[in-house]
Amino acid sequence: MNGQIFKMNIIGCGKAARTVAQAWIQTGRVEVQAVCNRSLSSAEDAIRFLGQGRPVNSWQEFPRAQLLLMGVPDKAIAPLAAQVAEEGIVHPGMIIFHLSGALDSRVLAPFKRCGAFVASVHPVMTFADPHRAAQEFHRCSCSLEGDPEATHLLANLVRSAGARVLHIEPGVKPLYHAGLVMTCNYLVALLEAGLQALEQAGISREVALSVIQPLVEETLRNCWKWGTAGALTGPIARGDVEIVSQELQILKGSPQLAEIYRSLGRLTLEIARKQSRLSPQEEASLRRILE
Numbered sequence: 001m002n003g004q005i006f007k008m009n010i011i012g013c014g015k016a017a018r019t020v021a022q023a024w025i026q027t028g029r030v031e032v033q034a035v036c037n038r039s040l041s042s043a044e045d046a047i048r049f050l051g052q053g054r055p056v057n058s059w060q061e062f063p064r065a066q067l068l069l070m071g072v073p074d075k076a077i078a079p080l081a082a083q084v085a086e087e088g089i090v091h092p093g094m095i096i097f098h099l100s101g102a103l104d105s106r107v108l109a110p111f112k113r114c115g116a117f118v119a120s121v122h123p124v125m126t127f128a129d130p131h132r133a134a135q136e137f138h139r140c141s142c143s144l145e146g147d148p149e150a151t152h153l154l155a156n157l158v159r160s161a162g163a164r165v166l167h168i169e170p171g172v173k174p175l176y177h178a179g180l181v182m183t184c185n186y187l188v189a190l191l192e193a194g195l196q197a198l199e200q201a202g203i204s205r206e207v208a209l210s211v212i213q214p215l216v217e218e219t220l221r222n223c224w225k226w227g228t229a230g231a232l233t234g235p236i237a238r239g240d241v242e243i244v245s246q247e248l249q250i251l252k253g254s255p256q257l258a259e260i261y262r263s264l265g266r267l268t269l270e271i272a273r274k275q276s277r278l279s280p281q282e283e284a285s286l287r288r289i290l291e
């Protein structure tokens with residue numbers, strides 16, 4: 001990149017775009033010129049956060065730039081790409097990218113007809129608080145795919161902000177994103193399931209949260225250290241058919257919790273098999289009661 005500073009405009013500067021833009025501004029490699037949100041007051045707010053650039057009412061007011069970040073929600077990317085590509089603000093060689101984990105760069109196809117290069121850059125991070133997230137950006141990985149002319153430059157920007165680059169194929173994005181949904185969103189849902197069972201056992205939510213915190217933290221630490229097979233403990237790993245059977249019996253009154261227990265129990269059994277501690281009889285009995 002030879003110390004070049006890249007000028008960037010942003011359409012949709014919410015939580016994710018603010019974080020990425022702020023992290024890149026801090027590298028000294030990117031300068032934000034203009035931001036267009038749905039409302040001018042929101043664009044003004046974004047500019048105050050970034051500490052540079054100017055808010056605009058419409059992307060037609062954008063000054064010329066090498067980069068265009070489409071930080072709008074997933075469902076707005078395709079309609080906006082079709083609309084913006086029609087309006088003569090895209091020049092050949094421009095690099096246009098979005099931040100979605102679920103969609104790939106093909107959703108930006110209308111820009112390619114204007115000679116632009118397109119990509120998706122998905123930061124694998126949850127951005128509830130952009131102030132904190134921008135400081136933590138270096139800890140995340142960013143998955144990139146798209147035109148090589150775009151991904152080459154964007155990968156360099158990601159790396160210069162200290163984050164890791166993961167190159168992926170466009171076709172795998174739904175599967176890739178499903179994996180992340182399960183590890184992030186469903187982890188929250190799983191904690192909720194456990195808390196509901198503990199509440200039914202008469203433990204208040206507040207107490208239950210503090211009880212499970214060290215358990216969850218230690219389990220995660222063990223997963224990072226030893227992988228899932230190394231971290232697994234509990235009745236299924238021990239082949240304790242009686243305990244699993246009793247627990248399923250008591251969960252009959254809560255069909256949703258019972259379904260989660262059975263479904264994840266079958267996956268737990270697959271992990272337990274890798275530990276080679278279960279006898280064939282224990283494995284068969286567990287499989288039967290978890291069906």
Ligand SMILES: NC(=O)c1ccc[n+]([C@@H]2O[C@H](COP(=O)([O-])OP(=O)(O)OC[C@H]3O[C@@H](n4cnc5c(N)ncnc54)[C@H](OP(=O)(O)O)[C@@H]3O)[C@@H](O)[C@H]2O)c1
Nearest residue numbers: 012013014015016037038039042071072074099100126127
């Ligand atoms: N949040 C995360 O944790 C996270 C993580 C990784 C990737 N992402 C991806 O980042 C993208 C944005 O998500 P987000 O969470 O940052 O959303 P967000 O906080 O809701 O921000 C979306 C921004 O887009 C603007 N916008 C919406 N429709 C628009 C339109 N038609 N024209 C111009 N601006 C428009 C909104 O403007 P107003 O402010 O005026 O409403 C808002 O500033 C999505 O693709 C998402 O998948 C998010």
